[in-house]
């Protein structure tokens with residue numbers, strides 16, 4: 001059993017709100033007094049609880065067991081039982097950002113109340129509307145950080161480390177933004193660890209191809225020179241290990257983004273990548289010794305946290321949250337920032353509204369850090385800025401939560417910030433139920449006739465274009481036991497058991513290739529031939545489609561196939577920042593008091609973000625923003 005369950009079994013949460021409960025005024029007995037068990041389906045499995053009732057009131061709700069992700073779902077467990085008792089109904093609003101967990105809690109309470117003899121009508125009355133809008137809230141700290149994802153948390157932590165006070169706010173009821181949901185592949189050259197893996201000849205060729213490119217500027221020339229010197233030594237030693245270096249990471253980031261990114265920012269990014277991994281380790285993130293290749297990473301340098309509980313992103317965000325709270329940082333959820341306050345040309349704070357309608361005005365002596373994430377979930381902005389995809393309207397799905405609406409970009413633009421690279425919007429190929437990991441290693445894409453159609457280690461824009469041009473704009477993502485058993489130990493990135501995801505509509509499991517092919521309606525002979533060709537390419541390191549990143553043959557049962565499509569995943573553009581993470585205005589000058597980090601800022605990933613590069617970016621530049629605003 002996993003840690004979270006054990007913890008929850010030990011510490012069951014008892015909610016009992018007496019004195020402010022709504023009562024059943026007609027005094028008709030609607031329950032048979034006693035304690036009843038209830039069960040509902042949350043995001044990661046069953047939620048079990050006990051409800052105690054007297055003749056006509058719900059008295060206590062005691063959560064006994066669940067496997068939901070800490071951090072993302074805390075607000076649902078804290079809020080819903082209390083509200084049910086206060087309102088004496090299960091017809092209450094779900095918690096945004098934790099809807100599956102909310103549904104599970106409401107379902108569990110409802111089943112217990114029905115077992116207590118209540119009728120559906122007795123327990124689904126409309127709640128009493130509360131008017132709780134309060135007076136303007138005013139607060140002050142050295143720095144106000146907007147957004148509690150990885151960039152905001154890193155910034156807040158470094159403000160504290162520099163001796164400052166910080167208030168960090170989020171519009172959602174839960175902390176973490178995109179970051180807590182992320183597959184959490186984090187790219188950094190870590191040569192000592194990577195040396196433990198072999199480098200196929202195909203990857204040596206990939207390096208040589210990069211070195212043969214015409215340098216675009218002095219930065220690129222310098223990175224190429226460094227790699228050339230390293231490779232000379234590598235070859236002289238007759239080495240076969242996996243080579244990596246900050247220079248190769250920077251070069252691939254720049255080339256992979258079609259030279260649109262700012263090489264000055266990429267230089268800092270690559271130099272501080274490994275520090276960022278180690279910084280998270282110091283705060284409590286436990287890293288797996290396996291270095292993987294995230295989808296679209298183009299190299300095997302993706303670090304992944306060891307799965308301890310819930311989604312992978314919680315392995316970063318929760319230790320950061322703990323550090324910030326333990327060191328005096330004030331973390332306020334359900335506080336939506338709406339406007340930056342500018343006085344005498346300097347950003348001095350932010351105005352906004354709490355979810356209950358109460359206005360707030362928070363001042364930062366040193367200024368404000370924007371860490372509000374991207375705009376993948378804002379259809380209007382996607383349509384306004386998109387130049388490269390045929391259609392990004394509401395019919396195109398996004399992997400992002402509803403919070404990713406570009407608020408920071410809008411607020412900064414309103415006070416004169418310059419925006420860069422806004423037209424570059426990333427689609428990624430994923431398979432919903434069949435995406436167990438952010439890694440591409442050992443995964444294969446086939447179309448509906450069972451043939452591979454793209455080198456799976458390609459850039460994300462190339463992968464997405466290739467999928468969009470397949471029949472029905474879909475593919476099957478095939479995974480074998482090397483990934484599901486050896487790498488993942490049976491758990492997907494969001495903490496669910498992989499086998500619980502098999503539903504025989506979107507995700508199928510077979511013990512043989514033939515069995516799997518039959519289940520997904522592909523000719524078994526064709527699929528076997530595809531797999532045989534792929535396995536031969538793994539051995540020879542020479543793939544007909546040009547794949548260069550290989551690991552094992554596709555040969556370990558059980559085999560899984562998930563329906564895959566291209567979804568909007570990341571927005572590369574955002575506010576322009578300089579090397580200090582300070583926001584730059586449309587005249588090219590830094591805006592006093594305003595810093596930005598993470599997906600809200602543009603300039604690093606260019607036209608195409610490499611898979612696994614965002615987590616590194618948000619930590620590196622989040623920290624830079626925190627450090628510099630304090631100077």
Ligand SMILES: Cc1cc2nc3c(=O)[nH]c(=O)nc-3n(C[C@H](O)[C@H](O)[C@H](O)COP(=O)(O)OP(=O)(O)OC[C@H]3O[C@@H](n4cnc5c(N)ncnc54)[C@H](O)[C@@H]3O)c2cc1C
Pocket residue numbers: 146147148149150151152169170171172175176177178179180181182183184185186187294335336337338371372373374399400401403404405407408438569570597598599600611612613614615616618
């Ligand atoms: C499903 C998924 C998987 C991913 N996997 C990976 C991966 O494996 N590796 C990788 O490198 N990248 C990955 N990414 C991308 C990466 O997670 C994001 O780019 C990164 O987490 C963004 O971090 P951030 O701190 O900039 O923003 P976020 O984490 O999105 O945080 C922004 C926060 O700001 C809050 N906010 C927004 N507007 C306001 C406002 N007006 N007032 C107050 N608060 C506001 C939001 O509610 C949110 O909590 C993934 C993304 C997704 C969606």
